[in-house]
Amino acid sequence: MLRKFLTPLSAVRRHSTKDLVDGFNREHTYLRISVSEKCNLRCQYCMPLEGVNLTPKSGVLTTNEIVYLGEHFANLGVRKIRLTGGEPLINKDIVKIVRRLKNINGIESVSLTTNGITLYRHLHELIDAGLDNTNISLDTLIPEKFAFIGRRPRQFHAKVMMSIHEAIASSLKSVKVGHERKYP
DSSP states (O other), rough: GGGGGSOOOHHHHHHEEESSSSOOOOBBEEEEEEEOOSSSSOOOTOEEEEOOOOOOGGGSSHHHHHHHHHHHTTTOOOOEEEEEEEEEGGTTHHHHHHHHHHHHHHHHHEEEOOOOOOHHHHHHHHHHOOOOOEEEEOOOOOOOHHHHTTTTTHHHHHHHHHHHHHHHHSSSSSEEEEEEEEEE
């Protein structure tokens, strides 16, 4: 579906980053791609109690479309790609996506922003696929407050902490831990 809106890569000439300049004359070499709108948390500041209507599957980027976007923007001078969501680890093809993006000519770095709940399960496979960096979102170090904010059992906090420790001990170039937003 996406391909009908973009110029075929064979017709795109090699560009410099001068083609990706914003209104403040800043060159852009960094691209964020959302690979899932789903999430395994129900944070009070993000998700209403009644939930949200999800995009029909036909309207969600496929793995091939995500890689195509990476190739297209690499031809425009993008060197770094960050995968986001929702929660990107919910995408069943996340390891394949990382591997294919990392293999694009010109892409120097592939990063992932995650809530960390399942990162410890996928971390080594993601690193083997070429993942360079991760940002782990954590609203609080207090398990009870985490459960209150995320509307999930406090045991999820322990999974995030396990993911943080595993990531720090891994060969990732950078591991950052932060919060999505301040919560009273």
